[in-house]
Amino acid sequence: MGAELRQIAGLLPQGGPGPVLAVIVCNVLLGALPVLFVVGTSVMLGLIPAAAEAGTGSAQWSAVVFAFVLASVAFTAHQALAPAQRTLGDHLARRIDGRLFDRIITASLRGSGLAALENQHLIERLGEAKQDLELGMDSPGRACAGALHLISRGVQLLGYLLVIGIGFSWTAGVGVVAAVLMFRYGLRSGLRKYSESWERLTKERREARYLRQLAMGAAAGKEIRTFGLVEWLRDRHRAVYLRWLAPTWAERRRLLLWPYLRYTALGLGITMGVLVAVASAGAGGASLTSLALVTQAVLNCLRLGEFYPESDMQTLHGMRAYRALTEFEQGAEALRRAREPVAAGGTAGSGAADPTPRQEIRFSHVSFRYPGGKHQVFDELDLSIPAGMCTAIVGSNGAGKTTLIKLLTRLYEPDEGTITIDGVDLASFPLDAWRSRTAVVFQDFNRYETSAADNIGFGDVRHGDVAGDRDEIRGAAKDAGILDTIEVLPDGLDTPLAKHMARGVDLSGGQWQRLALARALFRLRHNGGVLVLDEPTASLDARAEARFFEEFVRPANGATTLLISHRFSTVRHADHIVVLSDGRVTEAGSHDELVRADGKYARMFRLQAARFTTATSSSTDESEGHG
Numbered sequence: 001m002g003a004e005l006r007q008i009a010g011l012l013p014q015g016g017p018g019p020v021l022a023v024i025v026c027n028v029l030l031g032a033l034p035v036l037f038v039v040g041t042s043v044m045l046g047l048i049p050a051a052a053e054a055g056t057g058s059a060q061w062s063a064v065v066f067a068f069v070l071a072s073v074a075f076t077a078h079q080a081l082a083p084a085q086r087t088l089g090d091h092l093a094r095r096i097d098g099r100l101f102d103r104i105i106t107a108s109l110r111g112s113g114l115a116a117l118e119n120q121h122l123i124e125r126l127g128e129a130k131q132d133l134e135l136g137m138d139s140p141g142r143a144c145a146g147a148l149h150l151i152s153r154g155v156q157l158l159g160y161l162l163v164i165g166i167g168f169s170w171t172a173g174v175g176v177v178a179a180v181l182m183f184r185y186g187l188r189s190g191l192r193k194y195s196e197s198w199e200r201l202t203k204e205r206r207e208a209r210y211l212r213q214l215a216m217g218a219a220a221g222k223e224i225r226t227f228g229l230v231e232w233l234r235d236r237h238r239a240v241y242l243r244w245l246a247p248t249w250a251e252r253r254r255l256l257l258w259p260y261l262r263y264t265a266l267g268l269g270i271t272m273g274v275l276v277a278v279a280s281a282g283a284g285g286a287s288l289t290s291l292a293l294v295t296q297a298v299l300n301c302l303r304l305g306e307f308y309p310e311s312d313m314q315t316l317h318g319m320r321a322y323r324a325l326t327e328f329e330q331g332a333e334a335l336r337r338a339r340e341p342v343a344a345g346g347t348a349g350s351g352a353a354d355p356t357p358r359q360e361i362r363f364s365h366v367s368f369r370y371p372g373g374k375h376q377v378f379d380e381l382d383l384s385i386p387a388g389m390c391t392a393i394v395g396s397n398g399a400g401k402t403t404l405i406k407l408l409t410r411l412y413e414p415d416e417g418t419i420t421i422d423g424v425d426l427a428s429f430p431l432d433a434w435r436s437r438t439a440v441v442f443q444d445f446n447r448y449e450t451s452a453a454d455n456i457g458f459g460d461v462r463h464g465d466v467a468g469d470r471d472e473i474r475g476a477a478k479d480a481g482i483l484d485t486i487e488v489l490p491d492g493l494d495t496p497l498a499k500h501m502a503r504g505v506d507l508s509g510g511q512w513q514r515l516a517l518a519r520a521l522f523r524l525r526h527n528g529g530v531l532v533l534d535e536p537t538a539s540l541d542a543r544a545e546a547r548f549f550e551e552f553v554r555p556a557n558g559a560t561t562l563l564i565s566h567r568f569s570t571v572r573h574a575d576h577i578v579v580l581s582d583g584r585v586t587e588a589g590s591h592d593e594l595v596r597a598d599g600k601y602a603r604m605f606r607l608q609a610a611r612f613t614t615a616t617s618s619s620t621d622e623s624e625g626h627g
């Protein structure tokens, strides 16, 4: 508890002084009022015999009425304040969780590189933090509110200690408080151990969650049905769930039940002793008031040994998300320090601040391995990408083509070697200046759930209002061959591209790909100099693919284009073709040169051409049918 309370105390200021103070005051009152009620009712009880004798209107009678009013006010105020405890606590929790959401977003977006977001351990920690915060049941905000709610129980305990101590005996008061603390200790330590064992089963819970997600998603749903995986999925989920449930129940009995019973028995023993002492004091002539006072105080105290629903689980589990977030922040920071460029960049050695290539982009002796990765993706890679032309990169799966783009866009830095622009180290240009020159269509491009205009305008948000530059957006859409599709949507360029939004629609895979191309073109129109295309025709139909080079790559005139594709019908038109294999360039030249050289490129080309010829000779012109 100590470490958790320290973390909670460190987080509390995030809630703001006003809300924290309000929760504290509310809890102090909620703790004091029941004690006041006990005092009021006990005093009233003690005064009744004398008041009955003196009759109405006597001073004794007025004293009874005063004690009654005091007890009633205490009772009513407690009833009225109890909902405020929850409301104020909720408000504080939301404020603190809101701040942590900001931290999650900041931590995720921090830095210019991608290493933290591609690190399995860190991304899991981030996911855990996000999930607990989103659920909001045992979040750090709830832990803070829960810890402050403990004040109310603490004030009550202290009040009863004073009542028993003053009204009867300090030894009895300390004994009862000790019994209560013992109940609580048994309960809390059982809960804590259970919570630790729960965290040990994270792997099983994650797998069960993953299987549930598979069952509920449309994307996976297609394969699950067509491959007949329904039974497999159901059985697997049940098995994983039981694998997680069985030890959980065993632990519950071991960690929660037995310690709870042991400590409860001890606490009850002490309490019984105190009650017997109170009873014998009563027989020995103690006053009615002190007898009522002590009996009520002892019984109410006993109730404080129970589970606190407003605090216990929250303070035990709530800080899990905070720890996960802190771990992500620290891990990401360490990765960044080790692997990332200084985002502001340095000054270009040549004195030129503009990184637009005029002669070539060159990879010289570049070696690279992903952080924590087992194998070297590049080993002394040497590669020249001539400026103003289209260079195509081909290679088998896993050869490192996408990694090459990540290095070029400086999402990662080479472990060794340099990338230069016209002889100047790329790392010496300001990162923003370089990124603003590059337009990239990634293989797994984003599908933004916003309007079609935004989806294109995101290509260059620095151009004022994202969707404001309508003519340019239309121009880019036209060049990417998607304008006709957009114009027939319910609200044209303003149509939201998400089915769950009002008047929203979804596009086909190929239409989305054209939209991603339009986004890159929009950037080229404003700022580009380098165009990077990773599998840009993967979802295009045959006719669009055949025309892709002429209609899309050629018009990007003057841009230095890097094209990655497995489709040789696209690749063959490139000015320069490079074959990547085993982390190095094994062949380079024009299509004709490489075919003449009769190496790997020629073999891959012939293989695809032969397939195409066989396919087309055995069917009618299928491509026309899809156009």
Ligand SMILES: Nc1ncnc2c1ncn2[C@@H]1O[C@H](COP(=O)(O)OP(=O)(O)OP(=O)(O)O)[C@@H](O)[C@H]1O
Pocket: 118, 370, 371, 373, 377, 395, 396, 397, 398, 399, 400, 401, 402, 403, 404
């Ligand atoms: N984030 C990552 N962390 C660790 N290893 C990675 C990561 N991304 C890719 N790799 C590994 O790096 C190697 C190169 O991957 P890359 O995605 O660059 O290949 P590719 O040539 O683009 O493949 P494909 O043609 O299948 O798209 C592969 O062995 C892959 O497993």
